[in-house]
C-alpha cells in the first residue's frame with residue numbers, strides 16, 4: 001500500500017485558474033474534452049503531472065500542438081516550456097459500466113457524478129487535489145429525449161437545439177472551486193421549484209429534481225432548504241451566492257449527499273419523505289442532511305480544504321452547524337441525546353479499537369476510508385467544545401474572522417484555530433491536541449464532603465491508540481453541578497471547569513443537605529466519565545437532574561450498572577416506573593420519556609465490559625425488558641392509549657407522542673398478551689404514518705405470530721418499488737433478535753430485491769445485520785463468514801462500499817478468544833484474497849493490527 005503523509009504536503013507545482021469541459025453524453029461512451037489553462041506555481045522546472053483513473057485517452061495537446069503523451073499508471077506527465085500553457089485532452093469513459101459510483105456513472109438511466117474525494121480523475125486528466133481552484137465552464141450535449149435535463153454548477157446559459165434530436169447547454173460557475181465540487185446531472189427529471197430572497201435582497205431560484213413519481217415527496221426537503229438558507233444568514237451571517245440552487249435525488253449513491261457548488265446531489269433517502277413512506281426520524285434526517293449540504297456552501301466550498309488530512313475542517317464544522325440548526329428547530333434536549341447516542345454507538349468504538357485515528361489523521365492509503373464518525377461526529381464535538389470555551393459571541397467573532405481571512409482559499413484546521421484564537425484572545429495551544437490525538441479521554445471523578453463543603457477532584461486519562469503511546473494532557477471543558485439529595489433541586493449555578501492538568505479540584509460551598517453530582521451536563525465534552533454512584537443515587541438523579549442530558553444519562557448509567565450483573569433488575573424497573581409517572585403527571589414530555597425508558601443497546605452494554613459476553617448481555621437485557629414490560633403493563637396500556645393516533649403532524653408534540661406510543665407498544669408485545677399483538681396488528685393496518693406502521697412491524701418482528709407474518713408480507717407488497725421503504729423491510733428482519741435471524745438474512749441475500757450494487761440496500765441488510773450483536777457474533781462464526789463473503793463479492797463492484805463492511809470485524813479484541821480467532825480468520829481471508837482493492841486492503845489490515 002502506498003501511504004500518503006501529511007508531513008509530505010507540498011503546494012501544487014501548477015495551478016489551473018480556468019477549465020472548460022465539453023461532454024458528449026450520448027451512447028455507452030461519453031466523450032470528454034477538457035481545456036485547462038495552467039500556470040506554473042513558483043520558481044521551479046518541474047513538469048505538470050495530471051491524475052487520471054481508467055481513462056481511455058484519445059489525444060493531448062499543449063498550446064494546440066499534439067504531444068505524444070503516454071500515461072504511466074494513473075498519472076500523465078507533461079513537460080511545459082514556459083510558465084503558462086493551454087492543455088487540451090480528449091478522453092472516453094463508460095458511465096454505464098461504472099459500478100464504483102465515483103466519477104461519472106449511471107443511476108436508473110440518468111447520468112450523475114460523485115467527485116469527492118478523488119472521483120474527478122475518473123472523468124478527465126487533472127491535478128485532482130483540493131488546493132487547485134478553478135473557474136469552470138461546462139458544455140453538456142445530449143439526446144433530448146433521453147436527457148431532457150442537463151445540469152452543472154453555477155448559472156446556466158441558453159439551451160441550444162442542435163437539430164438532430166440533440167440539445168446542449170453551457171453552465172458557468174463564477175466561484176473558483178476544487179474539482180471535487182464539480183458535478184453534472186443529465187436525465188429525465190422533474191423539478192419542485194421555489195425561491196428564496198437573501199438578506200441582501202437577491203432572489204434565488206430553488207429546484208429539487210426527482211423522478212416524476214417522487215415529486216410529491218420532495219416538499220419537506222424544500223422547506224428544510226429554505227429554513228437552512230435563512231438560518232445561516234441569521235446564525236453565521238452567511239448568504240447564498242449564486243442565482244440558483246439545485247438538489248438532485250439519485251437512487252445509487254455511496255454517501256448521504258454531496259455539496260457540489262450550486263448542484264447538491266443526494267442519496268434519495270435524504271430528499272424524499274412523506275407521511276406514508278418516511279418515519280419521523282427520516283423527516284429529521286432529511287432536514288439535517290439538506291441543511292448540512294447547504295451549509296457546506298460556506299464551510300467547505302467558499303473556504304475549502306488544503307488537503308484531505310483537513311477533512312474535519314469542513315465536516316466536523318458542518319456537522320456542528322447542522323446540529324445547531326436542528327436544535328433550533330425544536331426539541332433541543334432530545335436532539336442532543338440522539339447525537340450522543342450516535343457518537344457512542346459508532347465513534348467511541350472506533351476510537352477504542354485498531355481503526356482509531358485523530359480528527360486530523362496524518363497518513364492514509366485511501367482517503368475514502370476516512371469519511372468516518374471520528375472525522376464527522378467527534379469533529380463536531382471538538383467544534384462544540386470551542387463554542388463552549390469561547391462562548392457564543394467569541395465563537396461567532398472567530399467564525400466571522402475565519403470567513404474574512406480565508407474566503408476563496410484552501411486552508412487547514414490550523415487556520416480555523418488561529419482565527420478562533422485571534423478573535424477571542426484565548427490560547428488554544430493545548431486544545432489543539434484534540435486534532436492530533438486519537439482516543440476517548442476518561443475523566444475520573446472523586447468527591448469528598450467536609451461540613452458544608454464538597455471538594456470534587458477530576459482527573460483525566462487517555463489510553464494509548466495505534467501509533468500513539470504517549471498522550472499529553474487535553475484541554476477539556478466540563479460542565480457540572482450539584483443536586484440536593486433531599487430537595488431534589490440544583491444547588492447554586494452550573495459550573496464550567498476547564499480541565500487542563502492531570503487533576504483539577506473544585507469546591508461547592510454552603511451546602512445544607514447531602515448532594516449528588518450532575519456530571520458532563522449537556523455532554524460538554526466527548527469523554528467517558530468514571531464516577532462512583534449507588535443505584536439509589538442514579539435512580540434519584542434520573543428523577544431529579546435538571547439537565548435533560550444528565551437526567552437521561554443517569555438512567556443509562558443505572559441500566560448499565562444493573563445489566564453488567566445477574567442482579568434482580570428491580571431498581572432499574574422502579575426508576576423506569578418513576579419516569580413513566582413523571583410523564584403521566586406532565587412534568588416530562590413524551591419525547592423525553594420515550595428516550596429515557598429505552599434500555600441501552602446490547603452493543604453499548606458490551607462496550608462497557610473488558611470482554612463482551614454476547615449471550616449473557618442478551619439474556620439480561622431481555623429479562624430486564626420483560627420485567628419492565630410486565631410490571632407496568634397497565635401503565636404501558638395507558639401510555640399507549642393516550643399517545644397513539646396522533647395523526648401526521650410533524651410538531652415536536654406529535655412526534656413525541658408517536659415515539660412514546662411505539663415504545664409502549666413494543667413493551668406491551670414483549671409482555672406477551674394476545675391483546676398487545678392484536679393492537680400492533682391493528683396499528684399496522686390502520687397506520688397513517690410510516691412511523692406507526694414501521695413501529696407496529698418492529699414490535700411484531702420478534703414474535704412467532706401470524707400477525708407478524710401478515711404484516712411483513714403486506715409491507716413488502718404495499719411498498720414494492722419504493723427503494724427507501726423496501727430497505728426498511730430488509731433492516732427490520734436483519735435486526736430481529738428471533739433465533740432464526742441468521743438463516744433469514746442468508747435467505748434474504750438471495751431475495752430478488754437484494755442488490756449489493758446499491759449501497760443503501762447493502763447497508764440495509766448486511767450493514768444492519770452486523771449491528772445485531774447477538775446474531776452477527778453467533779458462536780459458530782457464521783455471521784462473520786456471511787459478512788466477509790459479502791465484502792469480497794461487493795469489492796469487485798464497489799470498493800468503497802465493501803471497505804465499510806470491514807469495520808465490525810475490527811472490533812475483534814473486545815471478544816472472547818474463540819470469537820477473536822474466528823473474526824481474525826475472516827480478516828486474514830480478506831487480506832489474503834488476490835486482487836482486493838486498496839480500500840479493502842487498508843481497512844482489513846488496519847483492523848487486524
Ligand code: DPP
Pocket residue numbers: 116255256257258259292293315
Ligand atoms: N462531503 C459529503 C458530505 O459529508 C460526503 N461526501 O456532505
Ligand code: ZN
Pocket residue numbers: 292296314315318
Ligand atoms: Zn459534509
